Amino acid sequence: MTTPLLKVDQVGIQFGGLKAVSNTNAELHKGELVGLIGPNGAGKTTFFNLLTGVYVPTEGAITFNGERLNGMKPYQITRKGISRTFQNIRLFNELSVLDNVKVAYHSNAKHGIFSSIFRLPTHFRGEQEMEEKAIEFLKIFNLENYKYEKAKNLPYGQQRRLEIARALAAQPKLLLLDEPAAGMNPQETHDLMNLISFIREKFDLTVLLIEHDMQLVMGVCERIYVLDHGQLIAQGTPEEIRNNPKVIEAYLGEEVAADA
Structure with a gap:
């Protein structure tokens, strides 16, 4: 075993x-x-x-x-x-569907706060990489067409799928x-x-x-x-x-x- x-x-x-x-x-x-x-x-x-x-x-x-x-x-x-979803959906309601998934990537971001404050090239490369990966997840969950929609505007079932996508984005x-x-x-x-x-x-x-x-x-x-x-x-x-x-x-x- x-x-x-x-x-x-x-x-x-x-x-x-x-x-x-x-x-x-x-x-x-x-x-x-x-x-x-x-x-x-x-x-x-x-x-x-x-x-x-x-x-x-x-x-x-x-x-x-x-x-x-x-x-x-x-x-x-x-x-x-270890990543999780919740019994009662906990999304960032005022953020877009895309940004909800991107938020989860920040726990594993390769660029640090220094590069973000001073807007260094590593910051922009890191942000671009996170956006591309987030869109990949949205495609898997059939949510790509809603990427700029506020999370609160999604139907209930799609909010559930978004929460799972966000949990997966934490890798x-x-x-x-x-x-x-x-x-x-x-x-x-x-x-x-x-x-x-x-x-x-x-x-x-x-x-x-x-x-x-x-x-x-x-x-x-x-x-x-x-x-x-x-x-x-x-x-x-x-x-x-x-x-x-x-x-x-x-x-x-x-x-x-x-x-x-």
Whole structure:
């Protein structure tokens, strides 16, 4: 077995007397597409916040690419190669679609503040390179025709795609998607399923996604973790999760399990 890209070892966090996540273990290997499911309030987004430095674990260790992440700031973790989207879309609404993607490239910009202040040739070369790469991403997500449109003016489904494009522009090794299909219609969800599989292959990504749409989860994920009340109650293949009595009782229900 190869060394995991991400290893979560007995991780937990407590807010006052509430344990939002407790004694959680998980591993992701390079190239995997893994789901994280569970009822509302199970601790899924809190888990993402722990992985990205928004919260610092009160117990356990998070290791990414062999390096311990505990205590790192979110921007430091982004530079290490973890990028995410959010349950509630967080775009720069007044910026153009193109500028939303270009912003993400600045975390890996080759030109520094000195060249930008003094408008040196390296600044202009760097900006041109970022714009060209950003447009490439917009083409992949079928957003090139909207590049000068304000982000707030995009339809909901396209805003979701823009947020994923921006997350990819940070050049991650691990992409965290927090309910990417939320608010989408069935056709948009189907297209998203294909898009997630495509970008995983094209960019050689490892993907962890939170999602309530079981057809999407079961359709694209190779393995699934299940959280309930902050604790990991199951893990396995989609088939194993679909038939797990604990998962059916805590989250899926008989009808959903049968349809998934």
